[in-house]
Each structure stands twice: as structure tokens, then as C-alpha cells.
Amino acid sequence: MDDLTRAVLAHIDARELVDLAGALIRIPSFKTEETQVALFLDEFFRGRGYDVDLQEIERGRFQTIATLRGTGGGASLMLNGHTDINALTMRWKRDPWTPSLEGDRLYGHGVQNMKGGLASIIMTAEAIRRSGVRLAGDLIVACVAGETQGGEGTHYLLERGLRADAAVVAEPFGADNLVTVHSGIVHMAIHTYGVTGHIGRLEGTVNAVRTMTVVIEALSRVQFRHAPRPDLPAFPRLNVGSIIGGRGRDYVLVEPPYVPDLCTILVDVHFVPGQTVDEIVADIRRTLDPIAARDGELRYEIEIPPPDRFKGRRRLVMEPLDVPIDAPIVQTVARSYRTVTGREPHAIGTVLPHSYSADDTCHLWKAGIPCLLYGPGVIRGGENEDDACVLVSEMEKVTRVLAVTALDVCQREPADLAIASRSRP
Numbered sequence: 001m002d003d004l005t006r007a008v009l010a011h012i013d014a015r016e017l018v019d020l021a022g023a024l025i026r027i028p029s030f031k032t033e034e035t036q037v038a039l040f041l042d043e044f045f046r047g048r049g050y051d052v053d054l055q056e057i058e059r060g061r062f063q064t065i066a067t068l069r070g071t072g073g074g075a076s077l078m079l080n081g082h083t084d085i086n087a088l089t090m091r092w093k094r095d096p097w098t099p100s101l102e103g104d105r106l107y108g109h110g111v112q113n114m115k116g117g118l119a120s121i122i123m124t125a126e127a128i129r130r131s132g133v134r135l136a137g138d139l140i141v142a143c144v145a146g147e148t149q150g151g152e153g154t155h156y157l158l159e160r161g162l163r164a165d166a167a168v169v170a171e172p173f174g175a176d177n178l179v180t181v182h183s184g185i186v187h188m189a190i191h192t193y194g195v196t197g198h199i200g201r202l203e204g205t206v207n208a209v210r211t212m213t214v215v216i217e218a219l220s221r222v223q224f225r226h227a228p229r230p231d232l233p234a235f236p237r238l239n240v241g242s243i244i245g246g247r248g249r250d251y252v253l254v255e256p257p258y259v260p261d262l263c264t265i266l267v268d269v270h271f272v273p274g275q276t277v278d279e280i281v282a283d284i285r286r287t288l289d290p291i292a293a294r295d296g297e298l299r300y301e302i303e304i305p306p307p308d309r310f311k312g313r314r315r316l317v318m319e320p321l322d323v324p325i326d327a328p329i330v331q332t333v334a335r336s337y338r339t340v341t342g343r344e345p346h347a348i349g350t351v352l353p354h355s356y357s358a359d360d361t362c363h364l365w366k367a368g369i370p371c372l373l374y375g376p377g378v379i380r381g382g383e384n385e386d387d388a389c390v391l392v393s394e395m396e397k398v399t400r401v402l403a404v405t406a407l408d409v410c411q412r413e414p415a416d417l418a419i420a421s422r423s424r425p
Helices: 002-011 014-025 035-046 111-131 152-159 210-219 279-294 328-343 362-368 394-411
Strands: 051-056 061-068 078-082 100-102 105-107 137-142 167-168 176-179 184-193 237-245 262-271 300-303 348-349 371-373 389-391
Touching: 002 394, 014 035, 014 105, 014 111, 014 394, 035 051, 035 061, 035 137, 051 152, 061 152, 078 111, 078 262, 078 394, 105 111, 105 210, 105 394, 111 137, 111 389, 111 394, 137 152, 152 362, 152 394, 167 328, 167 394, 176 328, 176 371, 184 210, 184 279, 210 237, 210 262, 210 279, 328 371, 328 389, 328 394, 362 371, 389 394
Parallel strands: 078 137, 078 167, 167 371, 176 348
Antiparallel strands: 051 061, 061 137, 100 105, 105 389, 184 262, 184 300, 237 262
């Protein structure tokens, strides 16, 4: 380890990581509601001399892109993390908005996905800035919104032309794992339609909720045509995630004497490389159409993406990711890991169950940016609770590895990061 690397690593402190992650926990930021975190980060970065782009990805909704400018000529590296968090579940025991440090575990809602990783990438840039080291290439810290919607924020910044020579997304897959493969995700709404009428005269009515039960049962039998992926043996897989039924387009729920004439389910399909959305829809119709043909009352419709009246709906499809493990950015992170830890990463490539997910790497890869997933690991809630936490030691390890990675990448020629032969999802 050279003196330059030691100088940067000396500016990484676990306490500061905990403090920043704790500040982020205290700001609720469910999808579509990330603006307050974006404003906090805007002030954080501007006060430290970064070039900051506070992006309005839709009216009143912001994300923060901060850049530590290089001296010129070197490759650029994007560190990407999302500010939106998952919904609160029923079994949380702690105050979700008050950070709680218990040994190596930092609790607080959203810290696991992924404010712990977000703190790590921010403090990676801070370690380099405070060390006084001037990188040749730009170091971009993309604090994006809407990843849990399919990558709204990353899609937005790419649509507006932001590019980097390589990227790392700090999803919570473990500080000893370099993940290069993940499944794809598509969301759809399936509607059934009925004929309303009063309970006093049911003749001629069709209950849309009843016909939806037939659809849901049939969906459990869908067989997807695909080339199996031995490294993703559980997929493709379909899940019915939610249901609503009532009267009219707005699903009036307070008129139970009347037969519901609209019922909607939101369906998730996680799929493997080689499948397309058109093929997935065709497989679903191949199951439902014969049933509809036999049952004159069953009328259904598939809608992709789900209608925008469902706040936070997933509009974008996340395609599967399959980055070659010999890609220069993957090997650079592996080399940085060895420098920091003195040993080999536990895994490089497909890492289960993490590769059963999907994330913003799919958009980066599609835009021509070599990338991988590397972020601090978490511990899920126990049998009787949903409280999840991030491991502080993992946050610190990730920050150190990414700091060494940035020193390496941003001093190299951009061509050094190119992949000669890109495998396509």
C-alpha cells in the first residue's frame, strides 16, 4: 500500500459513517418523497466544494448528483446509491426514524436499503477530498431517487446525458461480494371487469372480485418459456403483490351492497437473461385465455406499466444484468479489496440471494457504462420483527475498498475501463 493510499484511508472513520447514515435515517424518504433527503445532501455537498446538480426528476421531486472534479484526462467513476426506501411493515419494534447503534449494528428504517451504502459512497468521496489528493478523472456521487420504482432517478440522469467510464452501485449485498449478475423485473396491472348491481337484484351482475380470484389461482400455474440459468435456479417467478376492487374507476370501497365492477392486482415478474417482456405477457395470456374462453363472465386486461393513479408504481422495466467478471471495473474492485483486506473476495459474479434482485446497474450497463454491485451487508429482522440493520464494519470496509478503487480508476485512461466484448442481457 503506497503513501497516497494510506493518506486517503486515514480520513475514513466509522463514527462519521454512523453519524451520516443516522442523519439520513432521520429523514423519511419513501419513493416519490425523496426531496428532503436531496436538499440535505445538496447542502452537505455544496458546503464542501463539490459541483452539485440538484435535479428535478419530476415536478417537486429532486435528487442530488455531486461531482468531485478531476484535473483532467483521467477516467471518471460514478458511485451510485438510491435515497428512496421501502415501505414500513407491520412488525417494526424500534422507532424507525431514530438511529440506534447496538454494537456493530446500526438500526433505523431505510438504512439497510440503502442509506448505509449511500453513506459509504459519500464518505468515499469525502476521504479523497479531505486527503488533498487530486484525481485526474471526475468522481461522481449519484444520490438517486426512485430505484425501487425501477430506477427513475438513474434513468433520468442518463437520459440527460450524464456518463461515466465505470460505476459501482452500493446495494447491500455484502462487503465481501462483488455482484455482476441480477434478474430482470417487470411490473404489470391485471384488471378484471364486472357488471355492477344491487344485492337485492343480482341477476345479470358480474362480480369483478370473484373473477379475479379465478385469475389469481391461474397465475400460480403459469409456465414461462425460457432457457434455464443454473446460477438463478428459482427464476423466472411471478408474485401477486396487491389487490383492490370496488365500484368504478376509483374503486369505491364503501358501497358493499353493490357488486364491484373493477378489480386490479399488481403483479411482479422476476425474469432471467434471454426472456423478453413480450414473451412474459404471452406466457401469461397462454394461461388465462383458455379460462376466459370457457367462462363467459371473465374479462381481463394486462397493463404495462401499471396506471399512474397508483402512486409510486414501477414504470420502468429493469432488464437482467450479466457483466463479465473479467471486466476492468470488476477486476479493479477485486484488486482494491485485496489491497484493503489482504485476501480474496468471498464471491465474484452471481451471489444468491442477492442476484435474485434488480437495481440501477441495469440502466448503467444499457447506457454503455461498465458496472457492478458492491455495498455493505445487512442483517434482516428476526422471526418476530422486521427491524433490519446495516453492519458498521461492512460500511467501513466498503468505503475503504471504494476509496482505493477511485484512486485507481480516476488516474487511468478512460480506454482502460472499456470492455472489449459486452455480453447482452
